[in-house]
Amino acid sequence: MTHEHAAPEGPTVSQLGEGQLLDAFLPVATTEGPHVLVGPGDDCAVVAAPGGSVVLTTDTLTLGQDFLTMWPSGRRTTGADLGRKCAAQNLADVAGTGAVPTAVVVSLTLPGNTPVQWVTDFAEGLSRAFEELGATECALVGGDLGRGEELSVTATVTGRCVTAPVLRSGAPAGGVLVHAGVLGHAAAGLEALQCPVPGAWDAVPAQLRDALESAQLRPRPPVTTGPALARAGALAMMDVSDGLLRDAGRIARASGLHIDLEPRALEPHVNSLAPAGEAVGGDPWQWVLTGGEDHGLLAVLPVDSRLPPGVRAIGSCAPAAPGTVVPGSGANPGESSRRDPVGPAVTIGGRTSQQWFGRDVVEGWDHFEP
Ligand SMILES: Nc1ncnc2c1ncn2[C@@H]1O[C@H](COP(=O)(O)OP(=O)(O)O)[C@@H](O)[C@H]1O
Ligand SMILES: Cc1ncc(C[n+]2csc(CCOP(=O)(O)OP(=O)(O)O)c2C)c(N)n1
Numbered sequence: 001m002t003h004e005h006a007a008p009e010g011p012t013v014s015q016l017g018e019g020q021l022l023d024a025f026l027p028v029a030t031t032e033g034p035h036v037l038v039g040p041g042d043d044c045a046v047v048a049a050p051g052g053s054v055v056l057t058t059d060t061l062t063l064g065q066d067f068l069t070m071w072p073s074g075r076r077t078t079g080a081d082l083g084r085k086c087a088a089q090n091l092a093d094v095a096g097t098g099a100v101p102t103a104v105v106v107s108l109t110l111p112g113n114t115p116v117q118w119v120t121d122f123a124e125g126l127s128r129a130f131e132e133l134g135a136t137e138c139a140l141v142g143g144d145l146g147r148g149e150e151l152s153v154t155a156t157v158t159g160r161c162v163t164a165p166v167l168r169s170g171a172p173a174g175g176v177l178v179h180a181g182v183l184g185h186a187a188a189g190l191e192a193l194q195c196p197v198p199g200a201w202d203a204v205p206a207q208l209r210d211a212l213e214s215a216q217l218r219p220r221p222p223v224t225t226g227p228a229l230a231r232a233g234a235l236a237m238m239d240v241s242d243g244l245l246r247d248a249g250r251i252a253r254a255s256g257l258h259i260d261l262e263p264r265a266l267e268p269h270v271n272s273l274a275p276a277g278e279a280v281g282g283d284p285w286q287w288v289l290t291g292g293e294d295h296g297l298l299a300v301l302p303v304d305s306r307l308p309p310g311v312r313a314i315g316s317c318a319p320a321a322p323g324t325v326v327p328g329s330g331a332n333p334g335e336s337s338r339r340d341p342v343g344p345a346v347t348i349g350g351r352t353s354q355q356w357f358g359r360d361v362v363e364g365w366d367h368f369e370p
């Protein structure tokens with residue numbers, strides 16, 4: 001059913017990016033209150049609770065936009081896959097704040113012909129992900145069921161902090177940019193899933209193709225590394241959901257900094273994708289630098305910090321050149337109004353993404369970007 005608006009005046013959401021939409025949306029909403037410790041702008045909000053605080057995040061997966069039930073490659077997104085992905089993307093936001101996940105509520109919008117087995121598989125996938133990702137304190141505590149035209153699942157997850165919450169805005173000049181998890185695998189997996197059989201991806205070894213498709217369908221964020229990074233002294237952190245360049249840009253802007261990525265530190269990620277890139281004529285650097293949905297953790301630590309297991313240094317933070325980036329305010333996370341007037345917030349080995357790729361590239365995912 002299409003959705004007709006009575007007064008179709010002015011731009012539609014698909015003419016704006018997510019940042020511009022938030023710039024329009026948040027100023028007319030009440031975003032401050034006596035219990036709000038951290039409002040919109042970070043991976044999680046932080047709300048005062050008796051004796052402490054609770055961190056809170058929500059994320060939706062919608063058929064067509066975030067997954068397909070049957071992919072051109074022939075693979076299906078099962079209920080168990082979607083349960084795992086739903087858990088992973090929310091648990092990663094809690095981890096990205098340095099917190100331990102505590103509880104989940106899930107809302108399911110289901111077309112009437114959805115098999116019951118699909119729904120029970122979803123519940124099982126959700127719970128298996130808690131176990132497999134180390135969210136051992138986390139339980140499903142509620143939710144909602146409804147019928148709708150399009151299959152859609154939304155989870156809201158709470159967490160408890162082990163230190164002060166780690167936001168995007170605390171990175172200092174001189175800090176070390178670190179990352180834990182995979183980069184580019186979910187993006188390469190999306191291309192594999194979208195490629196019909198027979199097709200270009202037939203040239204990729206079956207095991208690698210399967211692993212990349214699984215990285216897209218069942219991402220495995222390093223959830224327990226979030227609190228470990230917080231304890232190691234992380235000053236800024238987030239999960240990489242929209243692409244390394246775009247999300248590093250969010251830390252840079254929120255912290256009023258310039259970030260330079262170290263190409264040699266990213267080479268192991270690129271090399272792991274090279275056989276697939278060669279076989280299909282894809283660019284592994286593009287997958288690594290701009291691919292979303294891996295949900296690894298990106299953090300800034302003081303120089304000379306001990307890195308927790310699985311954490312690698314991938315870049316450095318420097319003062320922003322005058323006029324380069326404007327620090328964001330927590331209440332207004334949209335980026336459009338503070339688009340860099342002079343230079344980029346993030347470079348790769350000192351080069352802009354345009355210089356690095358030799359062409360203009362889209363630096364990451366945006367649900368509405370025109
Ligand atoms: N409908 C909304 N109402 C209030 N805040 C929102 C809404 N949608 C997004 N936000 C907030 O805006 C920020 C979006 O920033 P973004 O960098 O896109 O985060 P993420 O990639 O983790 O979703 C988050 O802090 C999120 O909580
Ligand atoms: C059918 C389909 N098309 C496109 C994509 C790619 N995609 C969808 S969402 C997304 C980025 C993650 O976005 P979101 O779920 O909004 O996570 P958030 O940034 O809110 O954490 C990407 C790369 C996909 N997974 N499936």
Ligand SMILES: [Mg+2]
Binds near residue numbers: 043093240
């Ligand atoms: Mg996020």
